[in-house]
Amino acid sequence: xxxxxxxxxxxxxxxxxxxxxxxxxxxxxxxxxxxxxxxxxxxxxxxxxxxxxxxxxxxxxxxxxxxxxxxxxxxxxxxxxxxxxxxxxxxxxxxxxxxxxxxxxxxxxxxxxxxxxxxxxxxxxxxxxxxxxxxxxxxxxxxxxxxxxxxxxxxxxxxxxxxxxxxxxxxxxxxxxxxxxxxxxxxxxxxxxxxxxxxxxxxxxxxxxxxxxxxxxxxxxxxxxxxxxxxxxxxxx
Amino acid sequence: xxxxxxxxxxxxxxxxxxxxxxxxxxxxxxxxxxxxxxxxxxxxxxxxxxxxxxxxxxxxxxxxxxxxxxxxxxxxxxxxxxxxxxxxxxxxxxxxxxxxxxxxxxxxxxxxxxxxxxxxxxxxxxxxxxxxxxxxxxxxxxxxxxxxxxxxxxxxxxxxxxxxxxxxxxxxxxxxxxxxxxxxxxxxxxxxxxxxxxxxxxxxxxxxxxxxxxxxxxxxxxxxxxxxxxxxxxxxxxxxxxxxxxxxxxxxxxxxxxxxxxxxxxxxxxxxxxxxxxxxxxxxxxxxxxxxxxxxxxxxxxxxxxxxxxxxxxxxxxxxxxxxxxxxxxxxxxxxxxxxxxxxxxxxxxxxxxxxxxxxxxxxxxxxxxxxxxxxxxxxxxxxxxxxxxxxxxxxxxxxxxxxxxxxxxxxxxxxxxxxxxxxxxxxxxxxxxxxxxxxxxxxx
Numbered sequence: 001x002x003x004x005x006x007x008x009x010x011x012x013x014x015x016x017x018x019x020x021x022x023x024x025x026x027x028x029x030x031x032x033x034x035x036x037x038x039x040x041x042x043x044x045x046x047x048x049x050x051x052x053x054x055x056x057x058x059x060x061x062x063x064x065x066x067x068x069x070x071x072x073x074x075x076x077x078x079x080x081x082x083x084x085x086x087x088x089x090x091x092x093x094x095x096x097x098x099x100x101x102x103x104x105x106x107x108x109x110x111x112x113x114x115x116x117x118x119x120x121x122x123x124x125x126x127x128x129x130x131x132x133x134x135x136x137x138x139x140x141x142x143x144x145x146x147x148x149x150x151x152x153x154x155x156x157x158x159x160x161x162x163x164x165x166x167x168x169x170x171x172x173x174x175x176x177x178x179x180x181x182x183x184x185x186x187x188x189x190x191x192x193x194x195x196x197x198x199x200x201x202x203x204x205x206x207x208x209x210x211x212x213x214x215x216x217x218x219x220x221x222x223x224x225x226x227x228x229x230x231x232x233x234x235x236x237x
Numbered sequence: 238x239x240x241x242x243x244x245x246x247x248x249x250x251x252x253x254x255x256x257x258x259x260x261x262x263x264x265x266x267x268x269x270x271x272x273x274x275x276x277x278x279x280x281x282x283x284x285x286x287x288x289x290x291x292x293x294x295x296x297x298x299x300x301x302x303x304x305x306x307x308x309x310x311x312x313x314x315x316x317x318x319x320x321x322x323x324x325x326x327x328x329x330x331x332x333x334x335x336x337x338x339x340x341x342x343x344x345x346x347x348x349x350x351x352x353x354x355x356x357x358x359x360x361x362x363x364x365x366x367x368x369x370x371x372x373x374x375x376x377x378x379x380x381x382x383x384x385x386x387x388x389x390x391x392x393x394x395x396x397x398x399x400x401x402x403x404x405x406x407x408x409x410x411x412x413x414x415x416x417x418x419x420x421x422x423x424x425x426x427x428x429x430x431x432x433x434x435x436x437x438x439x440x441x442x443x444x445x446x447x448x449x450x451x452x453x454x455x456x457x458x459x460x461x462x463x464x465x466x467x468x469x470x471x472x473x474x475x476x477x478x479x480x481x482x483x484x485x486x487x488x489x490x491x492x493x494x495x496x497x498x499x500x501x502x503x504x505x506x507x508x509x510x511x512x513x514x515x516x517x518x519x520x521x522x523x524x525x526x527x528x529x530x531x532x533x534x535x536x537x538x539x540x541x542x543x544x545x546x547x548x549x550x551x552x553x554x555x556x557x558x559x560x561x562x563x564x565x566x567x568x569x570x571x572x573x574x575x576x577x578x579x580x581x582x583x584x585x586x587x588x589x590x591x592x593x594x595x596x597x598x599x600x601x602x603x604x605x606x607x608x609x610x611x612x613x614x615x616x617x618x619x620x621x622x623x624x625x626x627x628x629x630x631x632x633x634x635x636x637x638x639x640x641x642x643x644x645x646x647x648x649x650x651x652x653x654x655x656x657x658x659x660x661x662x663x664x665x666x667x668x669x670x671x672x673x674x675x676x677x678x679x680x681x682x
Binding site for chain 1: 503504505506509510513514516517589591592594595596597598599600601602605
């Protein structure tokens with residue numbers, strides 16, 4: 001799947017009247033099959049932009065086009081299904097169900113999409129193996145280290161072969177060395193799977209892994225630059 | 238400790254997001270107190286009626302039978318009562334994680350933090366006990382409408398009187414013990430409250446006391462007839478207490494086996510989640526259904542009593558009264574189980590709000606989350622209460638002719654089982670909006 005995600009004049013306002021806060025004040029962005037880091041200070045609109053691009057929230061105005069459809073016009077139910085089938089997500093923490101072993105956490109989106117349990121579990125186990133977690137399939141999130149947990153989250157994000165993976169501060173809860181490992185794995189695996197990657201971060205070290213870095217300030221894109229990032233590696237289908 | 242109490246009081250008045258869990262815990266303690274006082278009031282009414290009967294020229298002795306039956310009913314309700322009291326206290330403790338860690342970070346000692354947590358649980362228990370006492374008083378006229386021994390109760394008969402002075406402090410006491418036990422299981426550090434890693438599966442050795450109890454009972458039963466009546470009674474009471482203990486040991490183990498089977502065979506996500514959650518905390522699942530299953534079994538067996546006791550005499554009410562009494566016991570046990578389920582589920586939603594939110598953001602329909610929670614309750618409920626009911630009905634099949642002549646007992650039994658299950662499922666459904674809120678927490682529009 002070749003990523004073609006476009007945002008046009010994206011605006012998001014919370015509240016109204018004099019107390020209104022403009023989280024997005026007119027953002028234009030095109031995303032190809034690339035890795036993109038969204039940087040900026042707290043309150044600059046990074047996470048709101050990610051939520052709008054991923055169809056989590058409807059923007060106040062403007063459009064987000066994915067595969068020819070405007071996410072802003074889709075119903076909540078349709079956007080939920082689309083997030084499951086076309087996008088993958090990696091958050092800072094708290095995304096894995098504590099009662100499920102790693103392999104079932106990864107198989108979850110496939111089963112939700114109607115894949116039978118055996119096939120879903122087999123594919124999930126292959127992804128865990130690919131991400132260096134062979135032998136830990138039956139461990140539950142509480143029995144994994146922070147870095148291992150994020151690898152499980154990456155496997156879950158990629159198992160459905162998404163078009164775009166959205167990551168919100170994916171290394172925020174990890175130490176520097178583990179964070180570098182996780183970013184390396186996230187960028188390489190996403191690229192090898194042919195998916196685009198959008199990473200929201202405030203960390204220059206994390207952004208350096210991406211081929212393109214945009215910076216936000218007061219709800220606007222204030223900088224857009226290409227970086228010489230390398231993302232070699234092998235993927236899995 | 239005085240500083241800790243002062244700080245607790247200052248924080249207690251600024252609860253913010255903790256208000257919901259506080260409300261739930263107080264509600265649970267209210268239900269416990271109401272059920273306790275109502276049960277004791279009923280027991281006292283039968284004791285007083287027996288005392289009056291003893292002064293009659295030719296006492297029939299029937300009133301004494303009612304006292305024994307009321308004691309048994311009270312004993313049956315005691316298990317879900319204590320369980321719910323414990324669940325409420327655990328809720329009071331567990332939902333304070335962030336605050337307890339922040340206090341440690343600010344320099345509070347483990348003892349001070351523990352003291353504040355226990356004070357929380359105690360304050361909620363006292364508030365619940367007072368509210369429960371008021372509710373008990375308010376519902377007395379309704380309870381008095383019930384007919385036993387051929388007549389309705391007078392409101393004064395059901396007044397718990399001096400027994401209440403012992404019963405009311407019991408509620409905060411249970412809360413205190415449970416809160417201390419809950420605190421022993423967590424380590425409060427400045428960086429957070431230590432999370433559980435891994436689940437230790439319940440061992441099959443929980444079955445051993447069952448075999449021991451059955452063996453002892455069989456041995457004792459052989460010699461029972463040669464013993465004094467008082468010794469026989471003591472053995473029977475000890476057996477009943479032992480049976481309750483064993484019932485609560487074996488139940489969670491059976492539930493964990495059930496959870497593993499459900500998880501292994503699950504084909505859909507809601508069933509898989511339900512199975513894994515049951516395996517994750519079989520004791521919580523048992524708390525939701527154990528008491529109802531026990532009473533359903535007893536009520537099922539006793540549903541035949543109206544037919545067996547029917548002699549045609551106008552004054553003979555024992556059979557119908559037994560059926561009515563067991564139906565009421567079943568409904569009270571179900572009500573307690575419903576509150577217990579509601580409290581446990583609400584606590585779990587609050588605990589896992591982050592995961593619910595992340596799952597929804599990643600494309601999981603909220604309906605899937607609801608379905609998983611409902612299955613987590615109704616699968617054990619159907620297996621335990623259904624199993625207990627079917628077993629009880631199988632036991633009374635030899636009396637099928639009697640049932641055909643006098644079906645009131647079975648009608649009462651089936652009605653109360655249906656009502657009980659509906660209450661427990663309602664307890665789960667009550668936290669539906671909390672799931673909606675947790676799942677949509679990051680979706681402001």
